[in-house]
Amino acid sequence: MQSDVRADSWREMFWRVFGASLTPMLLLDRDRRIVAVNDAMIANLGYPRQRMLDRRLDIFYDAVEWEYLEAWWRAFQRRPEFNGERKMVRADGDRVDMEYAAHWAEIDGRRLALFVAVHVSSQPRRHATTQLPTGEPLSRRELEVLGWVALGRRAHEIADELGIGSRTVESHVRNAMRKVGARSQAQLVAIACARGLVDLSTVS
Numbered sequence: 001m002q003s004d005v006r007a008d009s010w011r012e013m014f015w016r017v018f019g020a021s022l023t024p025m026l027l028l029d030r031d032r033r034i035v036a037v038n039d040a041m042i043a044n045l046g047y048p049r050q051r052m053l054d055r056r057l058d059i060f061y062d063a064v065e066w067e068y069l070e071a072w073w074r075a076f077q078r079r080p081e082f083n084g085e086r087k088m089v090r091a092d093g094d095r096v097d098m099e100y101a102a103h104w105a106e107i108d109g110r111r112l113a114l115f116v117a118v119h120v121s122s123q124p125r126r127h128a129t130t131q132l133p134t135g136e137p138l139s140r141r142e143l144e145v146l147g148w149v150a151l152g153r154r155a156h157e158i159a160d161e162l163g164i165g166s167r168t169v170e171s172h173v174r175n176a177m178r179k180v181g182a183r184s185q186a187q188l189v190a191i192a193c194a195r196g197l198v199d200l201s202t203v204s
Helices: 002-020 039-045 063-077 140-150 155-162 166-180 185-194
Strands: 025-028 034-037 081-089 095-107 110-123
Touching: 025 039, 039 110, 063 081, 140 155, 140 166, 140 185, 155 166, 166 185
Parallel strands: none
Antiparallel strands: 025 034, 025 110, 081 095, 095 110
16 A cells, blocks of 8 residues: 555656756657657657657657667667767758657556657758759658658658658659669768758647
């Protein structure tokens, strides 16, 4: 009985601190999906709460981080805590460097990762300056599709997200490949990331 009272007291204290803290925090499940996010994190990244909840944290990372995410997560799953620094993308497209501490905890009967940003510094938005081979800029929709392609989504999944047909998605991908001079989707993503064409603020 006393243990239940202590558990309830700890739970109440945790959520009170989580909600009131001026330090950016969020909770992740085992699949890196955001379970909860506090007001300070929302203020730092600029996304509405509902846009962040139940989405993988990957979406909010800068493209330069994607190569290392799986290795980082596997290492973290073997340890009680993890510290590091990650580049994230604000809703307005600006990049922020977040120095963080992450810790596994049992919260409301679930094993969740508490992600706490201990230092946040902003960077100006990166704009693409390299001229594309055809001289044609990518359209807004092509950039949007490119963001999903860079995240590893397939044509039918992108179509469902955007409410368009799979063939339309494939047409946008072909047009983007032609404009950047890519011979494959993998090369398209590599070129786009290197030139700063991938903007995850377009992926909702």
